[in-house]
Amino acid sequence: MREWLERTLKELNLTETMNPAEGFTRLSYTDEEWAALACFKEKAEELGLSVRQDEAGNVIARWEPERDEERRLPAVATGSHLDTVANGGGYDGAAGVLCALGAVKKLRDSGFSPRRPIEVICFASEESARFGVSTIGSKAMSGLLDALSLKDVTDRDGVTVKEAVESRGLNWDGIGSAERARDEIASFLELHIEQGMRVEEAGAHFGAVTAIACPIRLHVNISGKAGHTGTTPMNRRQDAFAAAAPLVTFVYERAGELSEQNELPIVATCSTVDVTPNVMNVIPGKADIGVDIRSVDDSIKEQLEGEIRNKCAEIEQSYDVGIAVEKLVHNPSVFLDADVHGKILAAGEETGLTPYVLESGAGHDVMNMQAKWPSGMIFIPCRDGLSHHPDEHADPDDLLKGVKLISAYLVKETGE
């Protein structure tokens, strides 16, 4: 199994080595994502699964049970995605697809016969790297896709989502058909690398995820006045970037304080900045800051948002600038299904693997699936918590543990 995992991991990543210096780049709806999906289909068919692709590009590989009446039962589904960010790693998404296939192989090899359908799902376009919109495939499957507002969103080259989807031979106007009925799926399980270090630091084998901390995202637009850096006295300035600095400090320090005081952690990041005109001899007249705030505790996210707005009002006065705060995203956190969570813990117990119960700071396809079907999530450790980076790495031993957990879970859900 270990050898099969290592070989199949490389195949799904279309590579001979898992550590190319430039990492892996398989953006949404590109030739590269499609080549990985084609490989997934091939691997699934090798395992005897029947494969179809929906109009969003999701690939659904299905292990049909023997009896007709069993085939009509809701499927137990597991999976993740194969697209990546630019210069990302070969485990984010791929680990979940690989371990799901590995679990099917393990059950097949052991002569197991499921009493209801098992599905391995490879979602299309999970990463927001190309279009700024994440989890397109799982949104389409669970009926959460707002196709109308999405279709004209463009990538850097001006290609729209609609054009990108249709370049793959799919029909945009039919994307609604990717939505599945509630009674097609019994439950969904996603395995993913943790992209953090909490499982490892807790000395556990795997993470059992209770909830997904979805973000509040703000755009803070600061308007000052451009001027010559050499001829504008310090006390006559309306420097938009100087005004941004105490806001950045506040977000960083206050999130740290709130995290220490609160039961559930909160993180907040000033992750983007664009100043205008951004040339050496002109005082910045404008500065736009992107702020990403996450916690499973929605009330503490809202508290920090309020404090940021107050801080901006204070800065407007002291720096003689105007500040507009725009809320880009306010997604309430998603709590995963308690029953599925319990079965994940039970699978850990059966296989002798110790869980660490935690929330996910990152969004995943599972958050959309949970909107319609009972869903759960497993984290396996990744080295140094590093992700979205060429050095992203998960140990083969941890992939093996993932296979054990998923297969134990599937037996529990689809066995006698």
Add this chain to the structure above:
Amino acid sequence: MREWLERTLKELNLTETMNPAEGFTRLSYTDEEWAALACFKEKAEELGLSVRQDEAGNVIARWEPERDEERRLPAVATGSHLDTVANGGGYDGAAGVLCALGAVKKLRDSGFSPRRPIEVICFASEESARFGVSTIGSKAMSGLLDALSLKDVTDRDGVTVKEAVESRGLNWDGIGSAERARDEIASFLELHIEQGMRVEEAGAHFGAVTAIACPIRLHVNISGKAGHTGTTPMNRRQDAFAAAAPLVTFVYERAGELSEQNELPIVATCSTVDVTPNVMNVIPGKADIGVDIRSVDDSIKEQLEGEIRNKCAEIEQSYDVGIAVEKLVHNPSVFLDADVHGKILAAGEETGLTPYVLESGAGHDVMNMQAKWPSGMIFIPCRDGLSHHPDEHADPDDLLKGVKLISAYLVKETGE
């Protein structure tokens, strides 16, 4: 004269109106700069001046005195430039060229006969907007041009300085011939809009400039560690942008303090910032900040530079990042000629115009001319101190005062 000034200003700006919404764009060595230079030649020839263009593109318009022995004397020169930044105003540079021509016209009209040559010089390519290198023409004239290191510098489209110069029919390899001998020029005077508000606030008519505050420019490269904004706890971060914020605050606040404490003002600006990867869900792994520090007092610039380096060392510790400070530019301030300055003050007295003595926070062609010839500078006010902007404006009355000052100065220098 007033009508001539207003008409000629528009002609030199190749425009029917001085306030087009998009301003004026005449970048270095483009068709637009060359069209303005062609207009300058025409206006100078109308005034009876003999015109030549050197291999750097500078246009030199000369009023020859009557007698042969007078023609061999060093010339008294005045002028400025006609190129602009992108979407700039029609006064930065143009005001100095216009007032110089106006002074010649005024003297011609009055029947004045100079006892030595008078030159109106229109320098090529003063702005750094296209190539990031300023005052190319005056550097070439005064022998300060480093043609070897300059020739491969490119603009945004990959066009080199050499290619741009040669696209104008000039010969790059002959650019050294633009350097003039010390005994060709007696003195140089530049009139320019102030690009600040000090003259107006002092209730004076014009500025008599003592020195040019050249910058120290630093590039501060902060290396932290990129990571997922959702999965990296606050106390495990190496956020390069969070680390930049207290530096930006320090530069802003400390320059303000030093300016209040010091006899000569200092200004400092964090004018550029680039964070990597600059996407909403990734903690900034790198942040590069450009710092521009200016004062006529070189020692205080160096003091602030030292304090910035100390602050960076402190930030390295408290934010767990690495910081490299690179010095891009360290130009000592240029003190203008005391004798020329005295004659400018005397010209003010004769014409009944009140001077305000100040230093220039911005660089100008005169700083290069001073390296070889006794030079001086006059500021006229511009509305709200605004420059490099479509709304840049100088009052016709102030242009008229400039003409009076330059003509009085020329009479003093070239009369009986």
